[in-house]
Structure formats: structure tokens, C-alpha cells
């Protein structure tokens with residue numbers, strides 16, 4: 053059984069930085085993880101790249117040869133990846149051990165997890181290869197300073213959630229930039245009723261029904277829960293990682309072994 057994080061979220065939300073901090077954290081704690089670059093447009097990396105989509109296809113070539121712009125070019129690259137799952141991905145995965153832990157640094161184009169089935173098929177492929185996969189959705193804390201932005205962030209995350217059908221951890225990134233912690237705390241674990249009241253206050257009276265439906269939706273999908281991430285603090289990275297590990301049942305086998313051992317001892 054392998055383990056995988058699919059790191060997704062809007063452009064610039066901090067995915068690659070998160071991957072590199074996670075890598076450093078795991079080095080310090082003597083844990084092995086492998087970071088995979090799935091962004092054909094990425095150029096510089098702060099982490100050792102264990103596997104790289106750019107070895108399969110280059111965005112520059114695609115844009116030049118097919119006359120596509122950067123976003124169309126990216127979608128083309130990802131569709132090319134989809135077509136080469138059996139060949140390229142299988143071959144690359146052979147470089148890893150059965151219980152390795154992979155972290156996929158994805159591109160930020162929101163189309164990838166709302167419009168096209170590329171990532172869904174990618175995930176299903178990993179699952180067929182016996183990987184436990186978790187979606188890690190990063191949202192920039194700078195963008196949820198009021199209730200309307202918060203709801204729109206939730207909707208984007210929700211669209212990824214229903215598309216990918218994976219265990220899902222929402223992360224509020226760049227907490228070091230938050231100067232007024234109280235503004236954010238209101239949104240880490242907010243009361244649906246409080247959100248609704250705020251939303252009604254912000255929007256005209258004709259939206260009250262819609263607001264109610266939106267908040268109910270967000271509440272029913274248990275979306276209203278974000279884990280704050282402050283990359284300056286090892287404890288914060290550790291906490292986020294432990295939440296994700298729980299989702300993909302990483303380390304549970306080890307726990308079971310310890311338990312079995314204890315029980316044996318009791319019997320003796």
C-alpha cells in the first residue's frame with residue numbers, strides 16, 4: 053500500500069512552497085517523502101523532484117508547436133498525461149517502493165479540478181496501483197478576510213471535493229501574513245448561523261434564500277473546517293501532516309503492530 057497527497061488549490065495559494073516546507077520538515081524528522089512535480093509550467097524547485105511531468109511533455113514546446121496560450125497549453129499537457137498514465141506513470145512508479153509516500157505538487161489552474169476529468173483519472177489510476185490518496189486543498193488566508201470571500205473559497209474547494217471524491221483536507225495557507233488573527237479565527241470553525249447572518253448583512257434582501265441554501269450546502273459537506281498553516285512553525289506543519297496522515301491511514305499499520313505486541317505481552 054502506497055500513500056499520496058494531491059496538493060491542489062488556486063494559483064499562487066502556496067502549493068509548491070508547502071511541498072518544499074513539508075519536504076524539509078520530513079528531512080528533519082527523518083521521515084522519507086517524495087515530491088512529484090505535476091506542473092508542466094514550473095521552473096524552479098526548492099525541493100528535490102522525484103518525478104517530473106516535464107520529462108513527459110514540455111509546456112514551451114506545446115505552446116510553440118500548437119500555437120496555444122499558457123492555460124490552453126497546460127490543459128493540453130495534462131490531457132497528454134492522462135493519455136500516458138499506463139505507460140509513463142506506471143514506469144515512473146516502478147522507481148518507488150510499495151509503501152512509499154508521494155506528494156503531488158499540482159498546477160493551480162482551477163479548470164483542472166472543476167472542468168476536466170484529468171485529475172480524477174489520475175487519482176483513480178493511483179488507487180488502482182494501491183495508493184491511499186488524500187486531496188490537500190490550499191486556500192490563501194489573505195483571501196478570506198470577509199464572509200463573501202470565504203464562501204467563494206469554500207465553493208472552489210467543494211467543486212474539487214465532489215469531482216475527486218477523495219478524503220479532503222482544507223488548509224489555510226500563509227498564516228504568517230495574517231496580522232489580525234481574530235479576523236481569521238472567525239472562519240476556522242465558524243457557526244453556520246453566524247455565517248448566514250453575516251452574509252445576509254452583506255447582500256441585498258433578495259438573496260436571503262440563496263444565502264441560506266449556500267450556507268446549508270457548505271455546512272452539510274462539512275466544508276466549514278480549515279486547518280491553519282504557518283510554515284514558520286514546525287508544530288504547525290506537524291499538525292497539518294498528522295491530519296492528512298490520519299485521512300490516508302498512514303502509520304496505522306505501525307500502531308496495530310504495537311497493539312498486537314502489547315496484547316501478546318498481557319497474555320504472557
Ligand SMILES: Nc1nc2c(ncn2[C@@H]2O[C@H](COP(=O)(O)OP(=O)(O)OP(=O)(O)O)[C@@H](O)[C@H]2O)c(=O)[nH]1
Nearest residue numbers: 062063064065066067068069159160226228229283
Ligand atoms: N509569506 C508567505 N508567503 C508564501 C507562503 N507560501 C507561499 N508564499 C508565497 O506565495 C507565492 C506563491 O507561492 P507558490 O508556492 O509558488 O504557490 P503555488 O500554489 O505553487 O502557485 P502555482 O503553482 O503558480 O499555482 C510565492 O511568492 C511564495 O513565496 C507562506 O506560507 N507565507
Ligand SMILES: [Mg+2]
Nearest residue numbers: 067068091158
Ligand atoms: Mg506551484
